Amino acid sequence: MCPSCRKNNTKKVGKRLGIQRYKCLNCNANFSSKRRPDKLQEIIFKKYIYKRQTLSDLAEEYKKSSRWIQKQIFNYEPEIRIHKPRAIILVCDATFYGKRKDEMPLEGTSLEP
Numbered sequence: 001m002c003p004s005c006r007k008n009n010t011k012k013v014g015k016r017l018g019i020q021r022y023k024c025l026n027c028n029a030n031f032s033s034k035r036r037p038d039k040l041q042e043i044i045f046k047k048y049i050y051k052r053q054t055l056s057d058l059a060e061e062y063k064k065s066s067r068w069i070q071k072q073i074f075n076y077e078p079e080i081r082i083h084k085p086r087a088i089i090l091v092c093d094a095t096f097y098g099k100r101k102d103e104m105p106l107e108g109t110s111l112e113p
């Protein structure tokens with residue numbers, strides 16, 4: 001099954017470093033069988049987290065059990081990104097003229113005590 005278009009219309013195109021290579025006849029994507037499970041885990045994880053698909057929806061789409069989908073999501077380890085924030089210089093200029101003495105009264109209220 002092609003990891004790009006999810007079709008079974010694939011053809012073997014040889015081996016590279018002992019790993020079987022395939023070509024999808026629908027979308028012309030090339031892929032290898034060894035990397036496919038990791039890529040599939042990533043696709044399932046992203047659909048579950050970012051596209052908010054349920055386990056049952058994913059199980060129906062991939063024709064697997066909900067438990068299998070749940071294991072794939074649990075076993076996926078996303079890439080850890082290290083953020084390197086940059087230093088900034090912030091300059092603020094403000095002027096305070098004091099509290100306003102002639103404030104307008106709210107509607108429905110009077111100035112008389």
